[in-house]
Amino acid sequence: MSAVPIALPHHRYDVVIEAGALERLGEQLRPLASAPSALLVFDQAIADTHAPVARASLARAGYETVAVPFAGGEERKTLDTVRGLYDVLLAQRFERRSPLVALGGGVLGDTVGFVAATFLRGVPFAQCPTTLLAMVDSSVGGKVGVNVPQGKNLIGAFHQPVSVVADPRVLRTLPARELRCGLAECIKHAVIRDPALFGWTRARMPDLLALDPDALVELVARNVAIKAAVVIEDEKETGVRAHLNLGHTFGHAIEAAVGYGRILHGEAVALGLLAAASLAESQGVAARGLRHEIEDVVARAGLPCAAELPDDARLEEAMALDKKVAAGKIRFVLPQRVGSVVIRDGVPVAAVRAAWTSIRR
């Protein structure tokens, strides 16, 4: 078992990473949430595989569990879905100590987390990520929220989970395309601050794509540790946490402009990572060759290195709506080399357009 502690100034929790961890969800949660009832929101795609495992574990720990399926992707990460879950909780008379358990990917976790953040001004929340992306990224850090027609994650809160249970066994049912999306965030973490992990990921890529259990546990643990270190340094994203946005200023704009669901988040991040590397090179932040070095690993993961994109005006408008706009200026996180990034604003529009061109098919 690998347990990565997340020790924030006012709250502490563990990310448990282990094959079979989902079977121990209930006992993990019991000391942390004392009410008789629990809400389990599960991804419809795992209704017959992992959801019964989680439900049985909650029952063994004495929770009367209300289980609600969640179907669909980003298009369901909305205030309407949130309202529907409020109605379930209100109808069942859920109390402040009743835990909400999110068993699914990042979309599901973000949505259920926002419900947990805002129901009765905040109730206990457990993340059971079922995608690699959610394991290494969204389930750690406390960012929760939903999309609005104007953009992604524009409504949300910071609400830390009481526990995160990452069971690599659940990845067996994950579509290969989704697994690759998780690898995009892992590559991003390595580029931000871990050259050794970058090399390890490149070398173990065949094992990771073949779902080798030991490789997956190590991958998740090392990536959660990076994410956790950054989150602990800067819980509310006023400083270094912004480094995690590497590739995301481009990536979010790609998702918004191309349309949620038509391109997956991890694919957009991979493209954004490459655009950021190209921009870093053109701005003299990185030496020539960095884009190529990163693109090599991105390609080995089976992630896209180019895509059909809308015109510049559409992309720029989407970028201007992103949350990471300070005083009207777009701030970019740019890689200096593998293992180090810097933040730049005031980047010329022409350079940003050239970066878009570098990932346009």
Added chain:
Amino acid sequence: MSAVPIALPHHRYDVVIEAGALERLGEQLRPLASAPSALLVFDQAIADTHAPVARASLARAGYETVAVPFAGGEERKTLDTVRGLYDVLLAQRFERRSPLVALGGGVLGDTVGFVAATFLRGVPFAQCPTTLLAMVDSSVGGKVGVNVPQGKNLIGAFHQPVSVVADPRVLRTLPARELRCGLAECIKHAVIRDPALFGWTRARMPDLLALDPDALVELVARNVAIKAAVVIEDEKETGVRAHLNLGHTFGHAIEAAVGYGRILHGEAVALGLLAAASLAESQGVAARGLRHEIEDVVARAGLPCAAELPDDARLEEAMALDKKVAAGKIRFVLPQRVGSVVIRDGVPVAAVRAAWTSIRR
């Protein structure tokens, strides 16, 4: 000028209490929220009186201000209103450092505060309460949220303001019934922990009802200090902050059962205070005579001591839906004497019914 500092572990702000303070809102806010734009949500009832004062002050401090009127009461404190404000912020491309200013009563402040808590995962928020109730209660403490058809304040968050500006001059345009509602919370604070304030309030009641400026500044400052002390001890309401719920378990049920808007919050709290005192006497928590002592001051404030209420079943259902239900049991905050309260659960249903009867007309 009276400034009460609110020093939480991770955040500090001042409650400025002064005649004319609203004219200095902009300069107060500028060091705390650096963006070029501000959103001012103001109570429609003060569109021609205090709103222009606030707006001019924001303009002098260099804020390009979007001003949005808010009309109505509890029935407008909804997720639909929240969505409408999100749309304004998104259309205007508000950023993370853009402040949201709530100029109005508690309903408006709670709603705008919830928008501030959840827009871009939290933006700066300033409270400019225009009712006595909001000055001494809802503007301090960081509780924000909205109502749902199932009950009051069931959706919400904790989001501390960056500043609170309480200008007693704005109370000149407040209806007398609203002023009395504020006095209900002041009486509550005194019963919880300040016998001297209880006596002072009783003695100065004619001056307070006549809007004597010195009396109002002292009243607000002393009450904010009590609220602040409790909030600082217990920001997230896990312990002593529950004492502030004195009168509210009954009060919220009255509002829900009678109908929001038909009875005002302060009136429901006054009735709840009397019901809690009767329950305290019947349970042997307080000596006989406490209800009478409190009722005397409640009556001097012109607040109701009885009301037409629905039947017990309706009231009990409303009570069971309240947030302060732990493990299925209703917890009551009960006064032992003026200046001291205790928390009790497992109170017999018959005793609760007798307390309802004691305030039924």
